[in-house]
Amino acid sequence: MPTIHTYLDPGTAVDPDVRKICAEVVHHFPAIPNVWGYSSASSSDHRNRRCIDYMVIGQKTDAARLKLGNDIAAYHKADATRLGVNGQIWNHQVMGFPHVTNPAYRGPYGTWRKYFGGNQHTDHVHVEYDGSTYQPDTPPKPYVWDGHSFPGTGRFKIGSKGPWVTRLGEMLVEVGYRGYKEGPGPLFTEADRRAVQWYQKRTPALSGDADGFPGPVTWSLLVAATADHTYTVKSGDSLSQIGLRVGVAWREIAAANKLKAPYVVKPGQVLRLPR
Numbered sequence: 320m321p322t323i324h325t326y327l328d329p330g331t332a333v334d335p336d337v338r339k340i341c342a343e344v345v346h347h348f349p350a351i352p353n354v355w356g357y358s359s360a361s362s363s364d365h366r367n368r369r370c371i372d373y374m375v376i377g378q379k380t381d382a383a384r385l386k387l388g389n390d391i392a393a394y395h396k397a398d399a400t401r402l403g404v405n406g407q408i409w410n411h412q413v414m415g416f417p418h419v420t421n422p423a424y425r426g427p428y429g430t431w432r433k434y435f436g437g438n439q440h441t442d443h444v445h446v447e448y449d450g451s452t453y454q455p456d457t458p459p460k461p462y463v464w465d466g467h468s469f470p471g472t473g474r475f476k477i478g479s480k481g482p483w484v485t486r487l488g489e490m491l492v493e494v495g496y497r498g499y500k501e502g503p504g505p506l507f508t509e510a511d512r513r514a515v516q517w518y519q520k521r522t523p524a525l526s527g528d529a530d531g532f533p534g535p536v537t538w539s540l541l542v543a544a545t546a547d548h549t550y551t552v553k554s555g556d557s558l559s560q561i562g563l564r565v566g567v568a569w570r571e572i573a574a575a576n577k578l579k580a581p582y583v584v585k586p587g588q589v590l591r592l593p594r
């Protein structure tokens with residue numbers, strides 16, 4: 320939480336929601352040097368504990384000061400409902416909304432008008448909040464992979480990490496790649512890129528763009544090439560029976576699935592079948 324200075328009466332806090340909003344805005348605009356909240360001055364609407372002054376002084380250039388103020392004001396306009404903005408004053412202008420009770424701000428929705436007050440607000444953006452309707456900015460949800468679909472090209476950059484990278488490596492091993500010294504694992508490394516490139520070069524549909532980064536076509540071809548090579552254990556199956564049924568030596572199936580003696584398999588278990 321940032322320190323919210325008080326103009327008068329040190330220690331008098333703003334409303335709890337306003338405090339949270341202020342923290343969000345300061346977090347978003349770290350160039351804000353300081354913020355001011357409560358004031359008991361009779362001429363100030365800071366008396367209502369719902370106003371914050373976001374200072375923009377102390378920037379390297381005048382242009383940077385103007386940009387910071389413009390950005391703070393634009394942030395409040397863009398998210399006025401979520402933040403519960405009643406109005407704001409910045410750089411000779413005032414913006415308000417039709418529903419607000421404070422006549423200083425009431426006006427056409429989110430529209431700047433000339434401000435006739437004494438302080439022209441070129442060193443800070445003044446914002447009055449409703450103070451009770453704030454909804455915190457929800458952080459982006461972590462990506463949940465469904466276990467089989469192509470997760471997107473952005474998730475296969477050097478250094479990307481996730482179970483889809485492990486699966487990619489496993490599929491490449493299944494189709495015959497033998498270049499991994501360790502792994503495959505969840506971290507996409509140069510070793511994975513070389514593995515993908517190996518597959519792309521030997522696959523006519525992909526060889527034109529064999530950069531080693533899997534796209535949706537590389538992924539779907541790998542999925543198709545490996546999809547048939549599993550066997551789901553049924554009730555009563557033993558490893559040797561499965562081996563006879565699928566035409567693969569049971570010891571090879573055991574090795575491919577890292578099974579150890581006594582080689583017990585359970586119904587529903589998915590076994591990978593070596594090619």
Ligand SMILES: [Zn+2]
Pocket residue numbers: 365370371372445446
């Ligand atoms: Zn103010």
